[in-house]
Amino acid sequence: MSLLVARDVDVVRDGTVILDGVSLEIQRGEVLALVGPNGAGKSTLLGVLSGDARPTRGAIELDGRPIGDYRPLELARHRAVLTQENAVSFPFRAIEVIQMGRSPWNRTSRIDEDSRAVTDAVEATDVSHLLGRRYTSLSGGEKARVSLARVLAQRTQLLFLDEPTAALDLRHQEDVMLTARALAAEDRAVVVVLHDLSLAGAYADRIALLSGGRLVASGTPHEVLDAEVIGGVYGLAVRVIVQDGVPMVLPVRDSLPR
Numbered sequence: 001m002s003l004l005v006a007r008d009v010d011v012v013r014d015g016t017v018i019l020d021g022v023s024l025e026i027q028r029g030e031v032l033a034l035v036g037p038n039g040a041g042k043s044t045l046l047g048v049l050s051g052d053a054r055p056t057r058g059a060i061e062l063d064g065r066p067i068g069d070y071r072p073l074e075l076a077r078h079r080a081v082l083t084q085e086n087a088v089s090f091p092f093r094a095i096e097v098i099q100m101g102r103s104p105w106n107r108t109s110r111i112d113e114d115s116r117a118v119t120d121a122v123e124a125t126d127v128s129h130l131l132g133r134r135y136t137s138l139s140g141g142e143k144a145r146v147s148l149a150r151v152l153a154q155r156t157q158l159l160f161l162d163e164p165t166a167a168l169d170l171r172h173q174e175d176v177m178l179t180a181r182a183l184a185a186e187d188r189a190v191v192v193v194l195h196d197l198s199l200a201g202a203y204a205d206r207i208a209l210l211s212g213g214r215l216v217a218s219g220t221p222h223e224v225l226d227a228e229v230i231g232g233v234y235g236l237a238v239r240v241i242v243q244d245g246v247p248m249v250l251p252v253r254d255s256l257p258r
């Protein structure tokens with residue numbers, strides 16, 4: 001059985017159709033990359049898939065149950081969400097932000113995992129040197145990694161990550177995607193919004209391509225990262241090259257002055 005199923009999901013906000021008939025399934029053990037141009041509806045889709053927002057029409061089932069039936073605490077034990085803003089305005093220390101990821105497990109037997117879960121999350125995101133710092137004083141990339149650590153510390157079956165690599169340097173981008181793969185190897189599922197199509201091509205099992213609120217392609221990286229499809233959706237001539245068996249998308253820059 002699929003961990004999450006979305007059927008024919010529409011989202012209309014203030015009279016504007018933001019998502020139009022999106023159907024998607026997420027399996028345990030997979031990394032699903034959600035890609036598409038700015039404004040395509042990726043964050044909106046992540047919001048309804050994670051149960052943070054209600055779709056206008058359509059059904060979303062988590063573990064065979066309508067997601068709207070889950071109580072907030074129960075939902076927090078099933079899935080963790082890294083939003084695009086990851087806003088923390090109160091000057092908590094980084095360690096406190098990460099420990100917040102454990103709060104859904106208060107007063108459960110899994111409280112025993114607290115320190116291990118936090119230690120593992122700190123290690124995976126390379127933030128041990130930042131733990132005593134105020135979150136508000138961190139750089140954009142440091143904030144993103146601390147926020148990701150909080151989400152990892154929650155230790156859920158399903159993770160939703162909205163552009164976790166956007167503010168990160170090359171090495172930390174790779175680290176995030178290797179962490180996603182490690183979670184999938186533990187039979188968890190990761191849905192990750194990415195702008196870097198080559199990162200999606202290298203690390204995702206499947207790619208879902210959104211454009212104008214519609215799912216225009218979905219499949220393996222080799223299926224979706226087609227120069228014609230990508231070129232059409234982004235309105236830019238691209239070339240897909242395969243390196244070490246991995247498809248990479250590059251803009252065509254033939255007219256670049258030299």
Ligand code: ADP
Pocket residue numbers: 013014016018036037038039040041042043044045
């Ligand atoms: P993405 O994450 O793919 O960049 P979003 O899901 O954030 O896109 O937004 C999709 C589109 O919906 C954008 O064009 C955005 O401006 C629009 N949008 C979001 N909220 C509203 C709203 N309340 N009313 C009208 N349009 C909205």
Ligand code: MG
Pocket residue numbers: 042043044084162
């Ligand atoms: Mg977004």
